[in-house]
Amino acid sequence: MTFYSRRREGAHLISEGNGRISRAQGFADAAVAALFGPGLLVSKGPKGFVPYDGSAKLEGVVYGYADENLRFAFTSRLAEVKGGLLQWRQSAPTVVTGSAAQNVSPAGNLSVNGTVLAIADGATPAAVAAQISGSAAGVSASVVDGKLRLVRASGGSVTVAGDAGVLADLGLVAGVTPGATPAQLRAADTAALSALDIVVR
Incomplete structure (x- = not known):
């Protein structure tokens, strides 16, 4: 079982098991990979937050999403994540x-x-x-x-x-x-991960 810690400042992998991920290879579990593709993530670089197109991630760069109030939350620095990055989805317009x-x-x-x-x-x-x-x-x-x-x-x-x-x-x-908010998508993703014996907390 893989446990992810979801905090205000980030989503951190705190133990590894089934469904683990790596920076080099991405998600090792195909079912997890299907849930968390590149999507509409954003990245924070020298020029501030910019759209992330799914290209290779950079060490130390912050990746995350904008919430329904256009604030950034649950971002994660790769240097702080053991094994990789849990990518939360952002809702489409x-x-x-x-x-x-x-x-x-x-x-x-x-x-x-x-x-x-x-x-x-x-x-x-x-x-x-x-x-x-x-x-x-x-x-x-x-x-x-x-x-x-x-x-x-x-x-x-x-x-x-x-x-x-x-x-x-x-x-x-x-x-x-109707349209899904990031919070609703996160809840759906958390439920789907739980079905795969992966716990987000």
Whole structure:
């Protein structure tokens, strides 16, 4: 059995057994390797935190992920980890894409994640996107290929509601688009590792 210690400052391998990992070869256990691929990790180098593309890791560099509040936590220095690095996954952005959008008419309300926006008569999709980006915390909006796109970069759900006419004009459907947060992914990964007789604590 392999035990990992999960602390605020890092994920440290404290004893080795089945499913152990090494810096030279990566995960020795195929099932563990399937759980923890390169993914959307980030690394901290001379220029600060940058996306990590899965290339060879550097000794002493900090690897980790951004949490749902865009803070960095559970990072780990390779020099401090015996045998390798436990890679926690970062959630992908949650994206809501409407059908082809048109100018809003008549005026009405649009709600994004609980933030109610008053949309003016004749508002263009681009104007609505700017309004959403400036008001709905954690959600940005843009118009891509004529379609309104809402993005929650940190993962988590995106909830859309509002007047039927406004939703129809913007090509949106009222409802919740679920998305996983890093905390939810960590919980799922911990459960999956436990099934492999690997304990994270």
